[in-house]
């Protein structure tokens with residue numbers, strides 16, 4: 001941040017976390033040109049795992065760094081059909097000063113965005129240039145890594161997920177299975193709301209830890225660019241928050257003049273702000289797995305370790321990622337099932353009411369407020385209608401003067417559906433007491449006719465993991481202004497008042513259908529009145 005720049009949470013979202021220029025030092029990174037396999041960039045810690053100093057590796061064939069046989073193994077995977085990442089990890093044994101070191105090679109291709117030709121011009125129309133990125137992590141866990149072991153570990157969980165009948169069961173099964181698989185001290189399923197605030201909806205943890213279940217966290221804890229990155233790369237591990245980043249050299253990629261894009265990398269160094277956040281929380285190692293619904297981030301599986309660094313082997317992380325995507329698929333199914341079930345019920349109510357309105361001897365208001373009524377279309381505390389000169393209510397009643405003012409306010413908007421769950425805030429001039437109604441949904445109809453549903457205040461307590469208003473603390477250090485995450489994560493209870501249960505987009509859509517049925521019924525009746533008079 002430059003001096004004088006206002007400090008707000010947008011600054012957080014502007015940090016380009018996909019190009020940090022460094023990696024976490026649990027492994028080493030090489031960017032290699034294709035097809036000639038010459039090392040273009042390397043992390044400074046290269047020698048620690050390969051015995052070759054990074055500056056000696058630049059410009060040399062990959063085989064000079066890894067050995068011929070190891071490079072062949074990498075090339076075989078890199079040239080195989082399909083998504084490169086599906087073949088990870090490539091198991092190789094490096095010869096480091098005469099000692100065999102088992103290593104997981106993790107491969108992906110990085111797009112060299114903004115690559116230039118030899119005249120320094122952007123290469124328009126050419127396919128995007130890529131580099132093969134080879135990340136090497138010392139292997140942990142059983143070697144050789146066996147597919148059957150991992151398959152057995154996740155197979156049972158997938159079967160359990162398929163049997164689960166409620167969302168809560170799905171969340172719980174996942175949290176328990178990921179903890180059993182990875183050994184983290186705490187595993188949480190973290191679900192976003194529409195504004196990207198999140199809630200811990202399931203938790204599996206060591207017995208001596210306090211619980212985070214039910215706690216809410218503000219959207220700014222995971223800024224927008226991080227969410228976008230997590231939609232592309234579904235898993236990330238910070239194995240030790242006390243790590244010292246290892247820089248990638250040269251800092252600017254020769255083909256682009258920019259740092260290497262680490263979007264799909266596994267060793268990507270993470271935002272220092274987030275590292276500070278984890279330290280403030282007392283977390284030593286963190287891992288998270290994206291949960292997606294229709295390609296959008298729905299939430300995360302968030303894992304913490306407290307007692308020390310924690311580094312599940314790559315294959316275990318891949319299995320955990322697989323469970324995450326299985327949960328994602330089941331979430332879509334389940335949610336769709338629930339929505340379809342509800343929608344069918346409402347549709348049959350609408351069909352019944354529409355048929356009933358055909359009985360022209362009965363006033364419309366009576367039909368709509370009978371045993372099957374408008375409250376079955378849209379749940380509310382009460383509903384009031386005024387149609388063809390007859391009016392009536394069902395459920396709780398609004399005082400006549402309030403009803404009149406709210407209907408006039410809704411009609412003045414010119415909208416087909418007027419809905420609010422915060423009437424006092426949105427229309428303070430109406431002077432409707434909170435005890436009477438906080439939410440209204442009105443269908444204004446021609447000639448002063450209307451249908452109006454109302455809901456009372458629903459006081460809600462939200463337990464936040466720390467006061468969300470202190471989500472960022474701006475600190476001045478000389479001329480510099482620095483944003484930092486909050487220091488306390490103690491439970492902070494917010495009481496939300498002057499709000500009713502919200503009217504959902506689905507409910508609004510259903511009410512619009514009802515509106516067109518009503519207009520038809522009104523039209524048909526007005527015509528038969530005209531016919532009768534003739």
Ligand code: BLA
Pocket residue numbers: 009011012013015017188198200212217220221222223226236238269270271273274277286287288300302303304465471472483484485486
């Ligand atoms: C990233 N923040 C994250 C991540 C999580 C959270 C899970 C993903 C990285 C990881 O797996 O650790 C937040 N972690 C949580 C929450 C819980 C948890 C809510 O365990 C609840 C139990 N963070 C701030 C502020 C900023 C910020 C004020 O609090 C910005 C100024 C930034 N968070 C931030 C950034 C990242 C992040 C930049 C991306 C880190 C990266 O991937 O490089």
